[in-house]
Amino acid sequence: MGRAPCCDKAGLKKGPWTPEEDHNLINYIQLHGPGNWRTLPKNAGLQRCGKSCRLRWTNYLRPDIKRGRFSFEEEETIIQLHSILGNKWSAIAARLPGRTDNEIKNYWNTHIRKRLLRIGIDPVTHAPRLDLLDLSSILSSTLCNQSILNMSNLLGTQALMNPELLRLATTILSLKQESQVPFPQNLQENQLCNFLLQNQVQPLQPNQYQAPIQEGFSSESNQLMQANVEGFLSEVATFGNSQENSIASNLNEDFVCQPNYTYCSSNPIAPDLAENPNFQSLNNSYQNFSFDSAVSTPKSSPTPLNSSSTFINSSTEDDRDSHCSNLLKFEIPESLDIDAFMLI
DNA sequence: AAACGCCGCAACCGCCGAGGT
DNA sequence: AACCTCGGCGGTTGCGGCGTT
Numbered sequence: 001m002g003r004a005p006c007c008d009k010a011g012l013k014k015g016p017w018t019p020e021e022d023h024n025l026i027n028y029i030q031l032h033g034p035g036n037w038r039t040l041p042k043n044a045g046l047q048r049c050g051k052s053c054r055l056r057w058t059n060y061l062r063p064d065i066k067r068g069r070f071s072f073e074e075e076e077t078i079i080q081l082h083s084i085l086g087n088k089w090s091a092i093a094a095r096l097p098g099r100t101d102n103e104i105k106n107y108w109n110t111h112i113r114k115r116l117l118r119i120g121i122d123p124v125t126h127a128p129r130l131d132l133l134d135l136s137s138i139l140s141s142t143l144c145n146q147s148i149l150n151m152s153n154l155l156g157t158q159a160l161m162n163p164e165l166l167r168l169a170t171t172i173l174s175l176k177q178e179s180q181v182p183f184p185q186n187l188q189e190n191q192l193c194n195f196l197l198q199n200q201v202q203p204l205q206p207n208q209y210q211a212p213i214q215e216g217f218s219s220e221s222n223q224l225m226q227a228n229v230e231g232f233l234s235e236v237a238t239f240g241n242s243q244e245n246s247i248a249s250n251l252n253e254d255f256v257c258q259p260n261y262t263y264c265s266s267n268p269i270a271p272d273l274a275e276n277p278n279f280q281s282l283n284n285s286y287q288n289f290s291f292d293s294a295v296s297t298p299k300s301s302p303t304p305l306n307s308s309s310t311f312i313n314s315s316t317e318d319d320r321d322s323h324c325s326n327l328l329k330f331e332i333p334e335s336l337d338i339d340a341f342m343l344i
Numbered sequence: 345a346a347a348c349g350c351c352g353c354a355a356c357c358g359c360c361g362a363g364g365t
Numbered sequence: 366a367a368c369c370t371c372g373g374c375g376g377t378t379g380c381g382g383c384g385t386t
Contacts, residue, residue, distance in 0.1 A: 016354075016380085038371070054372075055355065090374060102354080105375075110352055 013047045017056055021046055025053055026061055059102045066098025070107055078104060079112060083126040 013021075028044035034057065037050035046053060059065075070078070074096055081092045089101035089108075096104065113123040120128055 014356075036371085049356095051357095051372085052355075058373095059354075087375065101374075106353055109376095 011047065012041075012049050012052075014052070017060075021048065022056070022061055025057060029057060029061075055102075059100045062100075064098055065100060070099075070111075074099065075112065078108065079116075079126075082108065082112075 017025075024044050024046055028040065032043070034040070034054070037054045039050070040046075041048045041050055041053050044053070048056075077096060078092060081095060085091050087105075089105045093099055093101040093104050108123075116123040116126075122128075
């Protein structure tokens, strides 16, 4: 059976609301309350569909609506909640006083979604897009100026998901961050191995990172992937300098990374998230996975920062990008045998 | 100054579930 | 049980503002 229209649409006004219409609607609701939306337009003298009135009221005219730019705290809460609830905008809005589901949905689609994509996060799964993650760029951006050592160019896109490259990345990051061994700034491709050997780093044979470019990757796809992950890589590369930054990852036996991440549940707006069974489950599944062990960030780093306390009250997109990436938590379970995991 | 394209957001559309008859 | 109404929700659209050429 077809659904009856909510109202007779003939002759009803559509489009933007005029101040007069707003005034009429506000006055009526203040006197009579929202009540029956179907009969409200007629009673309020509006040539509008009841549904249109309800939307106008709930999304715009309600007195408790907070307008203006979303704060970092609100943005963090939205991302947290979206990672748990998905596109349940009304449920998310229920935890953000003064914000409507429509507003949150718009903000997600126009700002947060793009920002997550820019830093390499899949906005649907909230997982780092490791399919696009060229770890070699981590090396180049962390160790050297990219113009000096562009590992991407040296290695090609086989770096993607290449466990040996991941080992190399781990090794070099460890070396850089723990041993403080000066890293040669003018490193040549064939000098990398020697450098590692000389510094008693677990040896890697040159042919382990000089494999020919894997078939199936075009130069175009290489460029596309590099472009897409560039922002994220630069963020990831900073993880070694920040204990707060960690990432969670679900890794299956086939090294099909199904990473995910969770957030610091320090946001006062959603303090009860940690009590949410779903959130706890999410957290628990990641808590044993520490990126620190992968990049060997010194454990003696300062106390992790409260993510909320790291807010810089700036409205630039870069700041918000940075904050987004700060939300990532990379964690590797201690029980995970990294070496065995690497050997494919 | 005009044309064009992009972006953000208010509003609309269609579907769904709850509840009443 | 079937039908109907209503409120709510998520996805999409379209307009206006703004920046760029």
